[in-house]
Amino acid sequence: MKAAHKIACGIAAAALMIGTWAAWPDHPQAHDEDDHAEGTEAEVEGVLTLSPEQIRNAGISLETVGRGAAVELLFPATVVASPTGVGVIDARAPGIVRSISKTLGDSVRRGEVVARIESAEAADLAATLSAARAEAVELQAAYERERRLFEEGVTARQDLETARAHLMVAQAEVRRAEAAYAAAGVSGDGRSLAVTSPLSGRITASDATLGAYVNAGDELYRVVDPAALQVEVALPFVDASRISPGDEAALLLPDGREIGARVRSVTPSLDPESRSATAVLGLVRSIPGLQPGSFLQARLRPSGEIDTNRMAIPEDAVQVVEGREVVFVRTRTGFRTQPVETGNRSGGRVTILSGLEPGKIIATTNAFLLKAELGKEGATHGH
Template identity: 45%
Template structure:
């Protein structure tokens, strides 16, 4: 009987504890109110909202293919979007043509090969080369004979055997022989005549790569036939077409940008044609590129020109792909020292792939553009884990 009494006492104590805890929970619920769980959830969500920073170093950014771009200043309404073409500068492209009629006997380069300035890329066996070489040899022989004749007349004159006029005549003949020797040597150098006098060489005047190759071994070509075209990828510029009205708003020195998969390439307006093309009714704007980036001669691109009005007006803009939606809010991932910080923004007008930011960003900040959705996904994964 004594053991049964102890069990009853234990059961009674447990029941009392349950009653006390239940009563305390009821009192807390009445004091907290029905809206307390929702407020707590909102507070937790706010603490872990779009402002959470993402840590990511430069190596991970590059591996993920995330492209960075600076925040541009100015209003979109004052910007001009135009189509352009990448072309070589006058010093960045060269046409290599045959210098004489003849048969191609040697080709040392192919399409895409690198070439150095002064390098011979082909040989043409030509009768003209033989004629030039013969004229050069004849002129050199006459020069040698004229020098010997002058030396002989000088000795005779010094011995008072011949008159001064004979000495002066020998000096005149030597001067004529020297002039003829220079002419024939220059002609041989211009034709790139080989040492044996049988061939002329096709030589590249610039360093670069072969972009066009029309030389076929054994083919007969005439003087002036284009055989190769060489381009230096580091010597390029951009020609953009704009309307006559837009051309009046552009001035030399205006800033411009070119959007590429690798990011934005900065450029500067160098000049604008004074008139418009009769067929296209468009003026041509010449842009100087700051750094080559991923540009290649012949490439078609889109150019954004920031006029003086765009550079002085208030507001900033970013590429549209930089804007992501997180928890119903539009944010832009701003680059920090350790990674990215999602900053809420207010978006204004959109035009040609860019968006005006009316609040949230300042000019000069660096933001993620291409593949910014990967940062959004990483932020979402962090929230789930949290």
């Protein structure tokens, strides 16, 4: 009785700490029949004695295991940059590369200067702006003179309006020249042009060489935004019709991680050479270190397809006790641990390969409380 009282107090305290409360009905008709004839359950390893009220107060959810798990298809996949996530930085005018401020692997911001090219076009832009400003100053003075003469009654209104029209044209030319000058990033001495990045990201290719002569349009850098990557999956002809936009997916990274994704689109026709369609997956979040051109494995889950030969349970139900994956199976007087072998995890559920039978009732939400209580009970016995 003392052991049972201590377990109950520990579970109740844990429930108050997490602030989770639930009202799950008891299931006497589906309790596990293995209640261990010899000894009380609190004395048997992997067994906890809890009343239905204690289970409810701890916020422990229960679920009946049933057959059926989502069908999952495994395909090779390639990481690519989305159309808006890659930018090519080229030389906007012929000239000599005079400075380089960014190189391969560096991070850049949108509009940041990555290099400078000494070019005759820079001098032309500076000269054009200077001439436009001088013309505007001259026509401003002419307009002011015509305005005074008109106010004195010396000249006609037509002369004043003509002077105003000429001044407006000159001012428009100044604005155009200033915009071209600024867009080209002309240096203060009027000799070089700025090479800037069209987006924020990381430089994945760099062909700029200090002192090299480049022509207009030559590619100097390539920038990729790591937050704008997508994954392309080649779907064989027999499986292409099974995949639709919105289907869940998971990416298997080389380091063993699994990242959630979702099918964004599927090409409506097959590639004539490979006889395959392409599914484009959108990433749930950016993945540090992932680069365009990387090869992965993609696990796709066609919506509505169920494999009745497998079982899947919530991931929260699986706990690790003494190095083994277990679930807590409901018994008449509480729970007992049941070792299981797990498979794929996707969409918050895990496939059970062995160790669990359909019809068993297991703890799901807050099953970690049972694991914690089991650990405390084991420590007490050891002491």
